[in-house]
Amino acid sequence: MSDVGFDDLFKYVDQQVVELTIFYKLLKELYGNEETVGRMNTVAPGGFHIIQRSLQRDIIVRIYTVTDKPSTGGNNKKNNASIMQLFAILAEEMEDRRQELDARKKEVEGVVRRIRTYRNKKIAHHDLDMAQGKAKYDPPLVGDLERAMVVLWKSMNDIRRLRGDDTTCAYEHTSIGRSAGGIDLALRDSCRMENLYKLARKGKINPDQAIELLTRRFDDDDEQILASMT
Numbered sequence: 001m002s003d004v005g006f007d008d009l010f011k012y013v014d015q016q017v018v019e020l021t022i023f024y025k026l027l028k029e030l031y032g033n034e035e036t037v038g039r040m041n042t043v044a045p046g047g048f049h050i051i052q053r054s055l056q057r058d059i060i061v062r063i064y065t066v067t068d069k070p071s072t073g074g075n076n077k078k079n080n081a082s083i084m085q086l087f088a089i090l091a092e093e094m095e096d097r098r099q100e101l102d103a104r105k106k107e108v109e110g111v112v113r114r115i116r117t118y119r120n121k122k123i124a125h126h127d128l129d130m131a132q133g134k135a136k137y138d139p140p141l142v143g144d145l146e147r148a149m150v151v152l153w154k155s156m157n158d159i160r161r162l163r164g165d166d167t168t169c170a171y172e173h174t175s176i177g178r179s180a181g182g183i184d185l186a187l188r189d190s191c192r193m194e195n196l197y198k199l200a201r202k203g204k205i206n207p208d209q210a211i212e213l214l215t216r217r218f219d220d221d222d223e224q225i226l227a228s229m230t
């Protein structure tokens with residue numbers, strides 16, 4: 001592994017997962033709703049089909065990269081910034097948790113296997129057997145993508161827990177109404193929502209306070225106060 005610290009690596013991978021989540025939620029909101037699909041088909045069905053296909057492929061590639069092996073490249077191996085890299089580092093640091101980490105890694109590998117195969121055979125390369133009709137590689141189904149996302153979210157929170165951080169980020173609640181430069185804010189939103197829920201459940205804040213804290217823009221001091229409360 002390179003000299004990059006674990007915390008910096010985790011932050012980078014976490015941001016990739018948040019960005020992936022935003023793209024995935026956008027796909028669901030645009031194409032998982034009969035009303036929006038109907039409107040798009042009325043306006044420009046061919047164009048919106050191309051957008052759907054591009055989004056799906058982008059999500060597949062993003063899932064592939066964020067679950068990449070710790071290192072790739074044959075004889076000239078290069079380290080990758082991925083969930084698997086995080087698991088590999090933790091396995092070296094925590095011998096007593098190696099079995100648990102191996103199980104987590106196998107869970108991720110199993111869920112994304114079809115997605116990774118499709119990326120290799122159909123997106124990154126044109127498999128010759130496929131081109132000649134000797135092999136067929138069906139695209140991942142909606143359920144495949146959904147299961148992959150759930151496992152990625154769970155894995156990132158498991159890594160937090162193993163590092164002694166009891167904060168749980170509700171990635172599924174990440175806002176897609178952000179500009180491209182607002183990824184950090186989107187991540188803060190998802191974490192904050194979960195923390196506010198915990199505070200309200202413990203009776204430390206009332207519902208009105210939770211709504212006020214959730215809707216106004218936080219600065220760094222606010223984040224530190226909220227972290228101390230949880």
